[in-house]
Amino acid sequence: MGCKNFNFNKIYKHVYSLTLIIKNFVNFKLKRYGIIAMAIKKRYLKTKPICKVTFKFEPPEGRVFHSVFIVGDFNDWDEHSHRLKKLVKDDTYSIVIDLEKGKEYQFRYLLDGKEWGNEPAADKHVPTHFGDSENSVVVV
Numbered sequence: 001m002g003c004k005n006f007n008f009n010k011i012y013k014h015v016y017s018l019t020l021i022i023k024n025f026v027n028f029k030l031k032r033y034g035i036i037a038m039a040i041k042k043r044y045l046k047t048k049p050i051c052k053v054t055f056k057f058e059p060p061e062g063r064v065f066h067s068v069f070i071v072g073d074f075n076d077w078d079e080h081s082h083r084l085k086k087l088v089k090d091d092t093y094s095i096v097i098d099l100e101k102g103k104e105y106q107f108r109y110l111l112d113g114k115e116w117g118n119e120p121a122a123d124k125h126v127p128t129h130f131g132d133s134e135n136s137v138v139v140v
Helices: 008-032
Strands: 038-044 050-057 068-072 085-087 092-100 104-111 115-117 124-127 134-139
Touching: 068 092
Parallel strands: none
Antiparallel strands: 038 050, 050 092, 068 104, 085 092, 104 115, 104 134, 124 134
């Protein structure tokens, strides 16, 4: 019984298929439990000391929100000043905020005015002054 009885291509296809199944399952679970939520994109202006930061929030699987606000240092934690716009094409929410370069800004998402969420893709996370949760931080 040698190697000529093994069909390596068939084994490779099964392993590759299994890898895709596991990857999709893990991503599904991360989204479902709110671990994958959003992305942050930074665009630095050459002519001004400003960075245009795009925050894109993707709701966890099966969750629908009527309103998503971003609340943080940049708006004195005003719960109504920065509402994210819902994008119909992919059911995500997005906003672009001009932030001064060379600073760090703490923030969180306010979902339907009652539930707080963090940004997993933030530059870092720091404990709140309440000590019961963390704030997301974007560094520009």
